[in-house]
Amino acid sequence: MNTVAKIVENEFSQVYTHFKEFQMNPEYKPYWDQCMAAVRDQELLSHIIFCNDLFCIPPVKTFLTYYTEDFKQLTGNDRAILPLFEKKSIGAFWGMVFKKALGYPAQKNVSVSMHTHFGVKTATYFIKAKEE
Numbered sequence: 001m002n003t004v005a006k007i008v009e010n011e012f013s014q015v016y017t018h019f020k021e022f023q024m025n026p027e028y029k030p031y032w033d034q035c036m037a038a039v040r041d042q043e044l045l046s047h048i049i050f051c052n053d054l055f056c057i058p059p060v061k062t063f064l065t066y067y068t069e070d071f072k073q074l075t076g077n078d079r080a081i082l083p084l085f086e087k088k089s090i091g092a093f094w095g096m097v098f099k100k101a102l103g104y105p106a107q108k109n110v111s112v113s114m115h116t117h118f119g120v121k122t123a124t125y126f127i128k129a130k131e132e
Contacts, residue, residue, distance in 0.1 A: 022089035058123030
């Protein structure tokens, strides 16, 4: 298991206590597994990081876009509208990846054009520390 995935797997429920059910409850397992698949896929993760760093595209947007068809199946609807807890949990998951596992110290919430699909209006991109 890569380092990022290991940190997230081991520490998510302690860092994001309000979302520990996302990791622990079998009801949310398909969503958790999809998130973990993304961080275990080194090529995909590098694309998510690239989009965040260079274009300020929130990781949630890149992740959901990449897995659109999977989320249509998970949600059971053609627009892949995510229930509120799952939507917020996915945001927390990517916060864990960037803030805790990758060490990004800052973040910015921005509007994203995903309301008609996924039901997501805003998402966060993460900002690296300035190099000295």
